[in-house]
């Protein structure tokens with residue numbers, strides 16, 4: 487295990503400024519709330535006494551508010567549903583076996599631009615779903631792949647990438663759907679098998695340590711390189727286009743009975759809050775402990791970005807965040823070929839990030855509606 491200067495400061499520290507589990511705006515666009523404020527400021531002044539228009543349903547909600555609200559609309563789950571909406575995968579019991587099920591899609595302009603070929607998009611669409619199964623401790627088995635594509639060549643390119651990823655991760659494609667559209671969208675649904683009990687987001691306990699696999703910030707750095715047209719940095723670009731989900735670590739973690747696990751898609755700063763919220767606990771993370779590679783640091787710095795902030799908020803790492811007692815993490819780190827780095831600890835309440843011993847606020851990851 488990468489123990490570094492590993493023990494984070496004890497929890498006699500100030501509380502986080504973003505305890506609601508979502509953090510502040512990342513300043514991308516105005517969001518739905520921004521639009522309503524703008525239109526009011528520039529529009530016709532309200533007529534005294536006239537009925538006010540009802541606010542649009544969902545106005546001002548962020549991505550996770552939407553998911554919480556739609557979960558509230560669910561009828562009672564049938565008995566086969568062991569874990570409902572709200573974790574990396576749902577868990578179903580079918581034929582005496584436990585299955586993890588999830589879906590994630592990639593949308594042109596939102597998840598990729600022209601730097602990603604259709605083959606890259608197909609590959610990544612499978613990989614990010616495999617990562618959700620890994621986060622439950624499962625073995626990915628089957629995918630359904632649906633493409634909304636501008637032309638037949640794109641459809642076939644996507645499927646080439648799907649086939650490549652399926653071969654690499656031991657997954658079999660059992661169907662999907664193909665339709666025409668202006669811009670490319672690829673949606674993958676996955677089924678994984680669980681040999682051990684699934685690892686949920688809700689099992690973290692105060693006193694557990696928090697560890698991440700692999701490295702953080704490389705994918706976000708690769709994205710910056712594409713966006714800014716930077717030559718070179720092929721490893722970072724590849725980390726962005728071809729994430730390597732941590733299936734073996736996830737399975738080992740489940741066998742060891744770690745407390746909680748989540749895959750890092752939106753960024754550590756956001757994803758750790760999902761674990762806190764679901765577990766009813768808090769956490770303290772030390773940014774100085776984040777595993778950030780030299781090339782990530784070099785590129786981020788060259789582009790005027792802070793490498794540690796990028797690593798905490800950039801997203802699409804597809805590493806695992808694991809909460810477990812220290813001894814369990816030591817055993818895990820000794821049994822997998824990927825670095826497992828302690829970055830903080832769980833505590834009673836509050837989500838706090840520290841750096842150089844000081845509390846830093848305003849850290850949050852990706853949110854599709856902010």
Ligand SMILES: Nc1ncnc2c1ncn2[C@@H]1O[C@H](COP(=O)(O)OP(=O)(O)O)[C@@H](O)[C@H]1O
Pocket residue numbers: 553556570571572573574575576588589590618751752
């Ligand atoms: N439109 C939707 N309908 C039903 N469940 C959804 C929808 N969007 C997201 N979810 C569920 O909400 C939870 C959180 O979703 P998300 O943040 O996308 O998780 P992840 O990062 O693991 O993909 C998951 O359990 C997911 O299945």
Ligand SMILES: Cc1ncc(C[n+]2csc(CCOP(=O)(O)OP(=O)(O)O)c2C)c(N)n1
Pocket residue numbers: 590591595596597598599614709751752800801802852854
């Ligand atoms: C063109 C472009 N802009 C921005 C990003 C960065 N980005 C898009 S989605 C995302 C977060 C992960 O995607 P999401 O759809 O939220 O996955 P999930 O959490 O559901 O697994 C990030 C960091 C990108 N990959 N491409």
Ligand SMILES: [Mg+2]
Pocket residue numbers: 589590
């Ligand atoms: Mg998702």
